[in-house]
Amino acid sequence: MNQAEDVEIVLTHDRKYKFHSGTLARNSTLLNEMLIEPNAAKLSNKAKNAGITIKWMIELKETPTHEYPAGRLGLVDLTSSGERADFRTGLVINENGRVPTKIFDHYESIFYAFYNKEIRICDTDMRAALEDVMQIINIADYLGCTNIISKPVEVALLKHGQTLYRSIQSTPAGWARMAYDLKSECIFTEAMIHLVGNWARNKDTSNEKLREYPQIKALVKKYYRILYQKGKTLENQVASCYPGDMQTPSTDLPIKREVFSKDILVWMALCFFRHWLGQRIISGKGHGGEDGGFELYQQLGAAGEAYMNKIVMNQFHAKIPMTKKAFNVLENHLLEIKECIKGIVDKSNILQSNCQLDVNKFPVTYLTCTKFDREDFPWLSAAAQKTPPKVNSIKRGIRPGGNEIAKQNLEAARGQERDRADEHYEDMDSEDESEGISARKRVRHN
Incomplete structure (x- = not known):
């Protein structure tokens, strides 16, 4: 968790993420090809002493098109001081009242899934959820990480129970393709x-x-x-x-x-x-x-x-x-x-x-x-x-990175451990109540 984040991914001018090259390369075949030493920035001693650790910068060059259904990622040249050589800030998206694109949320979900963060699928409209999942699959296929995200996406969908099954019943061909x-x-x-x-x-x-x-x-x-x-x-x-x-x-x-x-x-x-x-x-x-x-x-x-x-x-x-x-x-x-x-x-x-x-x-x-x-x-x-x-609540600009996601997962795990401990002590407060609960459980089991 304390390992330095050495990759910055820029989706737009206000969506920037810092991750670990080892995690990205281990989970994505595309990023594995990009994150090689010849492509790394040669940081100067002054930059290293200043705490700059970013050696690779990957930017979303194009949003989804017919030719690139998942958009197109590309490396950005960095100077020895760790700054962009082209002095740009990333894509600037102006929706102008149109329906906002979800491509950036989907990329974020996949990158966070590399750190075991749960992928969530909205259940308010399962038809829209099907479209979201199809786009997530397009991105995962492009990144070469379908095997990594397939199970989390499936689990997220199955949590919706009968809402999901009713959607499958109404449009089985679309769900069959997705599955x-x-x-x-x-x-x-x-x-x-x-x-x-x-x-x-x-x-x-x-x-x-x-x-x-x-x-x-x-x-x-x-x-x-x-x-x-x-x-x-x-x-x-x-x-x-x-x-x-x-x-x-x-x-x-x-x-x-x-x-x-x-x-x-x-x-x-x-x-x-x-x-x-x-x-x-x-x-x-x-x-x-x-x-x-x-x-x-x-x-x-x-x-x-x-x-x-x-x-x-x-x-x-x-x-x-x-x-x-x-x-x-x-x-x-x-x-x-x-x-x-x-x-x-x-x-x-x-x-x-x-x-x-x-x-x-x-x-x-x-x-x-x-x-x-x-x-x-x-x-x-x-x-x-x-x-x-x-x-x-996420601020514009730099988004939560690999260390922050790992820290959140650790805190969540510790929270669950504390909850289990509290439940254990509450059960011990009243021996009679505990025996009553056990008896009822045995009756239900029988």
């Missing part, structure tokens, strides 16, 4: 579940958004085929189901006609059910529908009056009239058939949700049962395993 660049397994899996489940409905727009990410698009299509086949298999099982002992009502073979005639109302109930099921599938409500069969499977999984209710059954009765008693018996048999079908749907797990979004609180209209295999993460494939090599 791919960030190499975040949790966020990528969540985005894939929503992409696959809603692929039939949003195929055209998602295809356009994933144009530059063919690996993601290929995975979505792969898992959509799996989901499509799962729905098709379930419908085949439901359509070919003969509940109870309908197929073999007697053990005496050959089975006589009068034995089957006793179950005529059961067969009619099954016929009515398959009539209704066939119409739903033909009308596009099955596995080939926009929702992948979600609405149909929900009805089948709910049983009871969720489908083929009194109104529908009266339509059957109008076409195939029978006595009121017979019709009541038929409806009872239909309820039994529905319960059997419900068991088939439950066993298939097609209505199970594997996403982190609370679908009970924030319902969706498509299937979220996709199980994503870890070996399918694009960055874990053999071709993508080449990770970047790991190399060795």
